[in-house]
Amino acid sequence: MPDRPTAAVRPGQEHHVAPLEETPLAAVDAVDEQAPPTSLWADAWRRLRRRPLFLVSSLIILLLLVVSLFPSLFTSVDPRFADLTRSLQGPAEGHPLGFTQQGTDVYSRLVHGARASVSVGVIATALVVVIGGVVGALAGFFGGWLDAVLSRFADIFFAVPLLLGGIILMQMLDTRNSFTVALTLAVFGWPQVARIMRGSVLQVRSNEYVTAATSLGLGKLKVLLRHVVPNALGPVIVVATISLGTFIAAEATLSFLNIGLPPSTVSWGGDISRAQTTLRTDPWVLLWPSIGLSVTVLSFLMLGDALRDALDPKGRTR
């Protein structure tokens, strides 16, 4: 011990012992057996369901899904039936939002247009998650030359802007439907998911439970599938939700440019494009599909934000 002067005890520093009644001892490290068990996903769900951002966006998305699956529940008017005598007429009975220049019902086209947007968004996102997820997981987990090859390959596609790539590729395609549009968007969209997955896998891979699984005798691929991928999915889910919104916007852009879905398919992008000509005189024809598109894209972005808050491992420690 250093030679500190052992001065007499000074006021305020006398030996003080708190009475035991006021400071009860807890058992060291006892388990709370009363609390209900919660998995990570249950925990995230509990966090989510109280967030207004999540509630609002998921309600809109739910409504959107119902509309695109069963449009006939909301309107019985044929969106393709054109009555030129009613061109650009205002709201009438059974036609609450009026008519387009072609004399088709705006409300019916709004309802039926949801399916095109949603299906393109969902298919493109599914493709992107599968391709990007597999490539990213392999690159991140195995590293080395495989990582180098896969990452550079992804960079080639990453370098092409989504829309520019979409325009070029769509012009070369003969068949244009929801699936080909989704495929085109996926071809240029997967590198983003691959990057996120790779980073997430790299982070999870360094955890000790991965080493523990290896020293149990588990093969590399099994370690990847059982322990790494489930824990690396969080950020991918967030990005996938947000990119679903951007894919819907991209589809509308392509359709607007008349190289997305064919005019025979009812879609918001196509309707916006055709309503341009009458924008000055009859803006509502353009307004309704635009609102549909904005609300849809916005709600996916909001859902992505809410999911990020719930799934972010940093947020969980709070």
Place this chain on the structure above:
Amino acid sequence: MPASDADQPLLQVRGLHVDFTSGGRAVHAVRGADLTVYPGQTVAIVGESGSGKSTTAQAVIGLLPGNGRVVGGQVLFDGRDIAHASRREFVELRGKHIGLVPQDPMSNLNPVWTIGFQVREALAANGLAKGRAAKQRAAQLLAEAGLPDADRRAKQYPHEFSGGMRQRALIAIGLASRPRLLIADEPTSALDVTVQRQILDHLDGLTRELGTAVLLITHDLGLAAERAEHLVVMYKGQVVESGPALQILQDPQHPYTQRLVRAAPSLASQRLRSSSQREQVAAAAAEHAGLAHAAAVAGSDVGVEQTANVIEVEDLTKVFTIRGSGPRGEKLRAVDGVSFAVRRGTTTAVVGESGSGKSTVAQMVLNLLPATSGTVRFDGVDITTLDARRRFDFRRRVQPIFQNPYGSLDPSFSIYRTIEEPLRVHGIGDAKSREARVRDLLDKVALPAGTIRRYPNELSGGQRQRVAIARALALNPEVVVCDEAVSALDVLVQGQILTLLNDLQAELGLTYLFITHDLAVVRQIADDVVVMQKGRLVEAATTDEVFRSPRQEYTRALLEAIPGGNIELGV
């Protein structure tokens, strides 16, 4: 501010209450804390994580996080109540009158500015010096904090400094404007023991010379007792005992303090078992390995010595290529010609500071990392030559326990799945017998059966470590490699886990290879010690020999650096 004489308290905390609001609920982090610091005195607040020791210090210096608030009591600094001081008042106080040495030297220096700049910043902020004068003063302060060649060092960036040097720089910043009170929040817990000792010695000398009072926050009772004259023991937000350091250590009154003194590894001096247990372990180990002849002679201590070595490491070397690849890459000999043997049924500790290569040795013994040269023999067989099937069998017999309780369990697996996984991977039993085995294992590690459906995020660090132990034991391994298995735990929990490991060893005849930086833990658990320094083995002997008569200079330095090692205890 008036000049105070030595008999007036410099800092008085009276009935301090601090609340944190999180998720709409108020958490009482500090409940009625009292403490007094006189000028020039060193007072230590001792407690585990969550005891409110850091929160108390943060309240004193006005650095409570955004959701924390002083809701009651007084903080008198030089007679003035600063518990509710405004932001401006605190800016005036901080640095000039109350200095701070933060905990983590790695993240508390800004990586984009030179060390000298950051010291000058502290000087400028308190209006002490500017320009050329500041430059000179900064170098002076750094030299005073024990940095050699301070003029040149001041021009360097944090990444060019070791942890110890960074902490010295932080001390220089904390003392830059000669505060009268220095708050040191776990100033050395991120550093190696020998460095820790140097830094604390230096801080001691410096503050005594300058007459600075020190409020030391630490989890280490031994360290607190060695450095402070007055101790304040906190537990769950309350002060349970306070008084003169020696008196508290030798005659603890509150049951919590007694518990803490008993568990403090730096103060304990006993291997955690009796000699009768030792014989049982040897017998069980021999039985476990099916060595009939060893069992016959296990009744005597000689028998223990004759039991075969379960692990033999010979001339083990690992060379990593850092920076660049191929023959031009820079080479690092992480492990350099290490040889030792582990006797069956005993615990061998590999001790060393960070960078000594001890964890690399563990990885190679676990067959997770190929050796550059040398051999590891498990039960007489070189493990580097195993084919896939025999390696799978080897995995069953050697299992690891890791350091970080938060990273060693898969968060998406329930406790049941975590412990059951090794059984499933090795195709042992059916669903029903596996469940029975999991329950049995949970019981062995003293976790209630209710834990079985829970997830790791619901458990505390110590409980997670118990689950990790249960998983490691699921396959009935012969050897368990513990890589810093208790280093991240609070002292009481650490004591519990060490006792558990020790009991399990006696019950199951396990052999432990215990990797640790903490010689105090070694004394409690190990039979043999291997001391490593910079990749080389410096000393290998029995624990008693090493502690009684260390033969190497380095081992002696390590032993002397154990804080509070030479304080006589009353319990």
